Amino acid sequence: MTEIILKDIFKSYDQTEVIHGVDLKVESGKFLVLVGPSGCGKSTLLRIIAGLERITSGEILIDGNEVSNIPASERGLAMVFQSYALYPHMSVFKNMAFALENLKIDKKTIEEKVNSAAKLLQIEEYLQRKPKALSGGQRQRVAIGRAIVRDPKAFLFDEPLSNLDAELRVTMRKELSALHEKIGGTMIYVTHDQVEAMTLADQIVVLNNGYVAQAGAPLDLYNNPSDIFVAGFIGSPKMNFIKVKAIDKSGSFNLVSDALNLQTNHKNLQNNTPYSLGIRPEHIEVCEQQNSDLKVHVNFTEQLGSETYFYCQGEGIKQLIVHHTGQYKINKGEELYLRFKRDSVHLFEENGMSVSKKNN
């Protein structure tokens, strides 16, 4: 079991700084997911940990040992690449055995290790095939197998499922999760898909423009986003944001916009100050007019059978997505009355930081 710590990591390409002082701790045996939009630096950070990129400054510790200047081959980590990076001229067996041959391990041990990994990943029957004769999912398994046989200190995954189709991605996600439970190694996984992050991770690190926006358990990030970026990034469909003003009503505050006048239990607000109200689609209910907070017009509906999504527009609100469990028939342009779950309303200051519900 391996613990990986990053301390104040900076990375620049020429004059352009892409990682701005990242601190991170990956606990032993945990599954950590680095998530963020394209270009946020998550792959760079993973490659820094792998040793494929040199840092500009900072420290990388693996099990307490400083490895910043140690080459990738000596860090004892294994990486699974987005494009699998299988050697096309070698059979699956040779691909998996290659790293072990480098270590000059005897043939019998190599065979045992490869066969055992192949059994775990259910690729035994493909061992003599070349990568071109495998499907995307099978190739990905081989790539994982190549990592497993080395008994690495930790596994690094760089968007390993992004080349697979949607159905296979779901299957492989479950298999990866099961694999982590079985072998129990420390795993760092990069993805831009927040669903992958939510379903796989023990801990998620959301990156934005080379900074750590927030790190924590998946539901912590979902329930208590630290800023408007994390709030918008975690959750699918995205959280809705409405521009409001806080108006002091003798002790408590009302959040007011053209279409909305909502009493809130947020305490530490500034009177007559603009905020962004954040509410997830699943925290908005369709209700009768007399109990409603907001009236909107429906622009578009997505009927998924077990659930329905309304894409609505209101006064001063460009788009509001509403989730409804079950089926709901409504025509385009019809009115819909909505009520927000008070406890699930998030507020963000103008600088994007979340406003705590607790008294300061």
Added chain:
Amino acid sequence: MENISNQTKNFFLRILNIPFAFLMHAIDLIMWPIQKIIGVRNMPYIFLLPNLIFFGLFVIMPLVANFFFSLSSGDELLFAERELPTTKQYDQLFDCESYLNPNTCTEDFFWRGVYNTIFFVVFQVGLMIFFSVLTAVILNKKIIGRGFFRSVFFFPVLLSPVVVGLIWQWILLKNGAFNAIIESYGGDKVSFLTDPSWAMASVIFVSIWAHMGFYTLIVLAGLQAIPPNLYEAAEMDGTSRERIFFRITLPLLMPNLLVVFILASIKGVQTFDEIYVLTGGGPGTSTSLIVQYIFTTGFASSGSVQNFGLAAAASMVLGVVLLFLTLMQLYFSRNKESKHQEI
């Protein structure tokens, strides 16, 4: 204002249109009756016809004529005046007590050419592949002035073989630039082009210098087609540099190297002009290759020594070798395409 500029533009366009319209009508005048006779579907053949005529006249016809020349004998040029058909030329070419000893052959000059060509091709191609790979690997790294060096290595390819021959003659002659340098350091002059033990080596060296850039480019393209993450995966796997080269780079480069091998062999077998300018095939016959034999026998000799039939027969033998190499090249380039799709 805008209206006036539009009017001016239209006026000039109309004037420009006159010669085009005239040309189009002239073409129509010819094409229309042809199309009427042969139909629209057959019109592409009409457009191809000029090229086909030239190809037939200057490629196919000489090829066929060459074949018949090889099966004829006599000093005359016209077929009507030549003895036809006869295998006399081939009999003469292959009349040997031992094929391993050119001195026992009637056409010893031809067989010396064959052995010289084999020697030349084996060493020139082998060394050229080695140096092309070496150069391409270096030029593929992030070195300072990479673009400049890529151009420098490719530059000799653009020179005409005669120019290459003249440049190196100027350098390698006994009173040439290279010997001047050797002498200035107190060394003895070397007869690079006139000493039989040096001449072939010099010719191979010059030929490699002249053609290496082209093959380096093919190898470089092959190197760049190898996905970088294979190297990263190898690095993560703790693979040594040598092992990366021999177990990953070289096997993935093999389709390109096969193409280089075959193209260089084809070119090597056909080599003539550089050597002709550099050594004239000498000293003696030490650098004389098959093409030089064909040229000398068919054209350069005078009077009764000049033998079109024999030269044609030798060129047919060379043609068979080239056909074999070309078929190999076609086969491997198809294989290469499918290999690249795999990556």
